Amino acid sequence: MIKIEKLHKSYPIGKDSLHVLKGLDLHIKEGEFVSIMGSSGSGKSTLLNIVGLLDNHDAGNYYLNGQLIENLDEKKAAILRNKFLGFVFQSFNLINYKSALENVALPLYYQGMGRKERQKIALQYLDKVGIADWANHLPSELSGGQKQRVAIARALVTKPKVVLADEPTGALDSTTSHSVMELLKEINREGMTVFVITHEEDIAEETDRIVRLKDGVIISDEKTLKKSKA
Amino acid sequence: MSFLFDKDTWQEIYSSIRKNKMRTGITIIGVMWGIFLLVVLLGAAKGVENNFNKLFGNFATNSVFVWAQSTSKPFKGFQEGKGLTLKMTDLDNIKNEIEGLEFVVPRHQTQALAINNFKSGNFGIFGDYPELDKVQKKDLVYGRFINDNDIKEKKKVCVIEEEIYKQLFDKDVYPIGQYIKINNINYNVVGMYKQGQVGTGGPQGNIHIPFTTFQQVYNRGNTIGWMMITGKPEYDIKQIEADVKLLLRNLHKVHPQDERAFGSFNLGERIAQVTGFLTGMQFLTWFVGIATLIAGVFAIGNILLITVKERTKEIGIRRAIGAKPWEIKRQIILESVFLTSIAGALGIIFGGLVLMLIDATIGSGPEAALTNPTVDIPVIIIAAVTLVVLGTLIGLIPAQTAVSIRPIEALREE
Numbered sequence: 001m002i003k004i005e006k007l008h009k010s011y012p013i014g015k016d017s018l019h020v021l022k023g024l025d026l027h028i029k030e031g032e033f034v035s036i037m038g039s040s041g042s043g044k045s046t047l048l049n050i051v052g053l054l055d056n057h058d059a060g061n062y063y064l065n066g067q068l069i070e071n072l073d074e075k076k077a078a079i080l081r082n083k084f085l086g087f088v089f090q091s092f093n094l095i096n097y098k099s100a101l102e103n104v105a106l107p108l109y110y111q112g113m114g115r116k117e118r119q120k121i122a123l124q125y126l127d128k129v130g131i132a133d134w135a136n137h138l139p140s141e142l143s144g145g146q147k148q149r150v151a152i153a154r155a156l157v158t159k160p161k162v163v164l165a166d167e168p169t170g171a172l173d174s175t176t177s178h179s180v181m182e183l184l185k186e187i188n189r190e191g192m193t194v195f196v197i198t199h200e201e202d203i204a205e206e207t208d209r210i211v212r213l214k215d216g217v218i219i220s221d222e223k224t225l226k227k228s229k230a
Numbered sequence: 231m232s233f234l235f236d237k238d239t240w241q242e243i244y245s246s247i248r249k250n251k252m253r254t255g256i257t258i259i260g261v262m263w264g265i266f267l268l269v270v271l272l273g274a275a276k277g278v279e280n281n282f283n284k285l286f287g288n289f290a291t292n293s294v295f296v297w298a299q300s301t302s303k304p305f306k307g308f309q310e311g312k313g314l315t316l317k318m319t320d321l322d323n324i325k326n327e328i329e330g331l332e333f334v335v336p337r338h339q340t341q342a343l344a345i346n347n348f349k350s351g352n353f354g355i356f357g358d359y360p361e362l363d364k365v366q367k368k369d370l371v372y373g374r375f376i377n378d379n380d381i382k383e384k385k386k387v388c389v390i391e392e393e394i395y396k397q398l399f400d401k402d403v404y405p406i407g408q409y410i411k412i413n414n415i416n417y418n419v420v421g422m423y424k425q426g427q428v429g430t431g432g433p434q435g436n437i438h439i440p441f442t443t444f445q446q447v448y449n450r451g452n453t454i455g456w457m458m459i460t461g462k463p464e465y466d467i468k469q470i471e472a473d474v475k476l477l478l479r480n481l482h483k484v485h486p487q488d489e490r491a492f493g494s495f496n497l498g499e500r501i502a503q504v505t506g507f508l509t510g511m512q513f514l515t516w517f518v519g520i521a522t523l524i525a526g527v528f529a530i531g532n533i534l535l536i537t538v539k540e541r542t543k544e545i546g547i548r549r550a551i552g553a554k555p556w557e558i559k560r561q562i563i564l565e566s567v568f569l570t571s572i573a574g575a576l577g578i579i580f581g582g583l584v585l586m587l588i589d590a591t592i593g594s595g596p597e598a599a600l601t602n603p604t605v606d607i608p609v610i611i612i613a614a615v616t617l618v619v620l621g622t623l624i625g626l627i628p629a630q631t632a633v634s635i636r637p638i639e640a641l642r643e644e
Contacts, residue, residue, distance in 0.1 A: 054550060054638040074555045074633070082552020093547045093641065097249040110552040115238055154551065 001161060001193050002028040002051060007060035009046055020046045022216040023060070028195065030161070033188040035196040035204040038213035044197050045166065047213070051195065052085055052164045053077045065161050082110055086155030090167035092147040094139040100126060100150045101135040107158045125153040129183060145176035152183060162193045169203055181206045234564075243565050250537060254569065257533045261573035261617070262580065264526035268519030268613060269581025269605050275515045277588070277600025279508050284601055292332075292463055293365060294471045295495040296478070297456035305485035314482055314491055316454040323481055328473050330465030335361045338444045338455040344437060345411040346398040353394055354436045355412060357444025357455070365458050373406045373421035380420075380440040387443075388412075389421035393435035412437070415447060467498035523617065527570065531624035534566055538628040545632050546640025559629040566625025567618055574617040578610055 009021040020043045028034050038044040049055035050062065053072065062069045065084055072080070086107075087093075094103045101122050108118035126132045129149040131142075139147055148168060155163050165184065169177035181203060188194045188208075196207055204210045205224060212220040247254050298314040316336075324334055338357035343350055362368075363375045371392060380387050388410060390398075395405050409416045417439060444450065461470045475492045478484075484491040538545070545558055585603050592600060 049638050052550070054641070055636070074549075078549060078552055078554040081550065087550050089641070093543070093550070095544050095547060097245060102245075106548070107551040109238055109242075110548075110554070110557065115241070158552070 001030045001032075001065060002026070002195070003061075003063040004051075005061040007047075007050065007062060008058045009043075009050060009055075010058060020216050021050075021057070024216075024218060026211065026218065026221075028162075028193065030193055031188070031191050033185065033194045033196075033208040034211060035198055035207040035209070036211050036213055037198060037201070037204045039199055041215075042213040043216040044199075044213050048164055048166050048195075048197050051162075052087060053081050078110075082107060082158060084161045086158065086160040086163045088148070088151050088155050088163060088165040088168045090170035092139070092144075092151045092171070094147060094150055094154075096139050099136045099138055100131065100142065100146075100153075103139070103150055104153045104157050107154060111158065122153070122157055125157045126150070128156070129153045143176075144172050145180060148172065148176075148180050149183065152180070152187070156187065156192070160192075162195055163187065165194065165196045167198055168196060169198070169200065177203065239561075239564065242561055243568055246541075246561075246565065247569070253533045253537055257530050257569050258573040258576065260529035261523070261526035261570050262577040264519070264523035265574050265577030265613060265617065266581045266584075267522045268515075269578055269610070270584050271515040271519050272512075272605045272609060273581070273585040273588070273603040274600055275508070275512050276605065277603030278511065280601035280603075282504050282508060291501045292465075292467045292498045293458055293460040294467055294474070294497060295456060295458055296471075296474055297493050298478075298482075299490060299493050301484050301488055302490040303485040303488045305488065306483055308483070314484070316457065316478070318452040318454060320478060320481055321454065321457065324459070324474055324477060327477050328470060330462050330470060332460040332462050333361050333365050333458070335359055335365050335458045335460075336441065336454040337362070337457065338441065338448070338450060338453075340448060342412050344394070344398065346408065349398045351394070351397045351435075355444070356436055356438045357441040357448075357450075358438045359441050362438070362458070365460050368421075368423040370421055370423045372404070373419070375421055375423075376438060376440050381442050384442045384446055385440060386415060386417050387420045387440065388417040389423065389438040390419055391435040391437070392422060392424050394437060395422055397435070410437070412439075413447070461498070467496060471496050520616075523613070524620065526573070527617070527620040527624050530566055530569055530573075530621065531627050534562065534625060534628040535631060538562065538632045541632075542635055542640045545635070546637045549637040550641060555633040558633050559626075562629040562632055563622055563625035566628070567621045570617050570621030571614075574614050578614070581605075 004024055004026040007021055007024040007026075008019070010017045010019040012018075024047065036044045036047060046055065050057045051064075053064075053069065056072065064080065069080075081087075094100075095106070098106070101119060104122035104125055105118040108121060113121075123132060123135060126135050129152055131146050131149050131153075134142060134146060134150075139150070142150065148171075152163075152168075155165075163184070168184070169180055172180060177200075184194055184196065185206065194207075196203070198204055207224065209221070209223050211218055296316075298316045300314055301308065301310050301312045304310045318336070321334055321336055325331065336359065340355050341352060342355045344353050344355075358376055359381060360376050360378060368375055368389070373389070375389055376387070379385070390405065390410070398410060399405055399408065405419045405422050408419045410419060411417075417437075439447075445452070459470065459474060461467045471494055475494060476486065478492050479486055479488060482491070545553075548558060549555075582605075585605070588600055588603050
């Protein structure tokens, strides 16, 4: 599903440049539940941005769903993002003047789907994440956990190939974090590839495979014990 | 362009506008003020123009008045100070010699006491030809103006101004067929007209009698008091004035450079001055109006630019979930166009209301400051189209800013 070969990325800082990703190789197959672990500055967010087509890489190859990603203009990137990727952010990133339902329906709007149809689908997904009752509430009227559920519903609504979650529990307490992770697990069980970035060990433990990143290189890549037990 | 008719496009615009009530309000007021000023100024300018037209409307605008004075230079054995009188023969000579004339109307003028029963008044008495009605339009209320038969038979008939009717007759009397006594001669009233804005006669109103009757009654022989000359529209009235006066000096054996021998008043020239003033005023109106409009449109651009900055994160989110750059641009441009259009429509409506208010208060009657202040529909359409075009152009700036930020940077914004 996601195949990365010798990926390099550096950011210019003044006259120097900061080499963030130093030749990563990573292969994530369809249906995997993977977490990228690393302290801040390890390059995990940069990796997610490149995988999420929000940023471009300097060198190496990146295949998304078998398609080589190169020379993307913004329009193509937008179409691919809409088609293949669903985003879940640490700070939820909901549009604050739209109701939960409208937020979830927005990716479908950009697909050109009719209003009634997309609201119907959006409601199905809100139901799936367990907050259909809150469909007409604004994000400001929802708790952190509820907001993240809305965000997950929004990520899923286009039936993407991969869900990319950037610190999905970073702004949540441990109980809520756990329930959000349960939701992601459930989604994974239904066959979705889920790609989580975190710096919390116990969050990473809930996934099937942990990739540890340090200073721009992968230092370990292993299945979790839980998975082997199960 | 099908997105323009897509309900969802407008839903998006509506929700983002509703969210930013403050800036929407300020923006709308800015542009509304611009087009409001344009409409009101143009309407007021039109009102002033109408006023002038009403003032001079009764006169053929391309006309000059000529009368005889006395010589100021000795010539051919005559001393200076020789008195001059226009004669009927001058009339024929002018008609034959000068090119481009429409009418040459001779007139006589005096003042006399007019009596009807126990009422009387001192009025201007004019000896006139029927052609006067063509040069200086008479707005007849009753009856007719002097006709050729009156002239031929030197009839004792008169046409009076409404003002005179009010002074000489009781309120309900029908004036036609009544008699007015002037210098012990009874004149049958055959017509009554409404006075124009610019009077040329006596202090209290004019009475017109046939020119030939005047000559006979006041013993003027074949002389002319003064004459009104009208040029064809394509001829320069100033040139006609000079030509006529030169011809008259020639005919009356006056020094060719004796400018004071014949007097004249060039109405055409005066009106041209006023028209020039009106044109200048209209130019100023357009200039001020359009400048204000542009300022308003720039205000929209500015506010949208600020809003785009405020909405950086929102735009980032939209792009992360699949909005194409063009879709973002399109929305911001449409917002701009939508705001300018709404503001423009409101401005036009309020401008129209103010013009209606002006019309209702100081816009009618003889003493009106501004007569019938209006703005032409095409002008409004042009202004509205200009506004939409400017709205689109100015919307391009914030739209470009919105998509020039990479979505990753936009998302990082807090």
